Amino acid sequence: MFIDLDNFKSINDTQGHHAGDELLLEAADRLRSVVRDVDTVARIGGDEFTVILTECSVEDAEIISIRILNEMNRHFMVHGRKVFVSASIGAAFYPQDAEDSSGLIKAADTAMYRAKEDGRNRLQLFRPEHRTHLLKQAAIESALYEAIQNRSLHLVYQPKFDCEKSSKTCRC
Numbered sequence: 001m002f003i004d005l006d007n008f009k010s011i012n013d014t015q016g017h018h019a020g021d022e023l024l025l026e027a028a029d030r031l032r033s034v035v036r037d038v039d040t041v042a043r044i045g046g047d048e049f050t051v052i053l054t055e056c057s058v059e060d061a062e063i064i065s066i067r068i069l070n071e072m073n074r075h076f077m078v079h080g081r082k083v084f085v086s087a088s089i090g091a092a093f094y095p096q097d098a099e100d101s102s103g104l105i106k107a108a109d110t111a112m113y114r115a116k117e118d119g120r121n122r123l124q125l126f127r128p129e130h131r132t133h134l135l136k137q138a139a140i141e142s143a144l145y146e147a148i149q150n151r152s153l154h155l156v157y158q159p160k161f162d163c164e165k166s167s168k169t170c171r172c
Helices: 008-015 017-034 058-073 101-117 128-149
Strands: 002-006 040-045 048-052 076-078 081-083 086-091 123-125
Touching: 002 017, 002 101, 008 017, 008 081, 017 040, 017 048, 017 058, 017 076, 058 086, 058 123, 086 101, 101 123
Parallel strands: 086 123
Antiparallel strands: 002 048, 002 086, 040 048, 076 081
């Protein structure tokens, strides 16, 4: 699983890095409290965590994800103030989604971004079409960047209006 805390940046920006660090420590404790003893929780960096579930079915992963989402939705006490975050979770499974750890992390990360696109605070299981979607999006972004650099974009304006409402002399 790849887990990203939603709205963490705003807490870090408004209350400072010490508050963000305090929240991350509590988030890590909550993650450890909902996984099984055989599972591993690790912070990758920033507000991103991975959870490695050992001998786990899709149903088990969904149950654990619901626990994680519920724990992250509870308020955090940071410097005596209640703050709220949620979590976006992407999950990938060995060997169907990838055959090595870096491939699994990449697939779970891809699914997590899809969870964010779908509204955050949810689990998204990896599907091969997610990777295809990201590749297409990256190609479009690259092509647009190149078009801007080459000044090959131009604006075309096509007015749309209702002829009957706009003028009796209009012939459509």
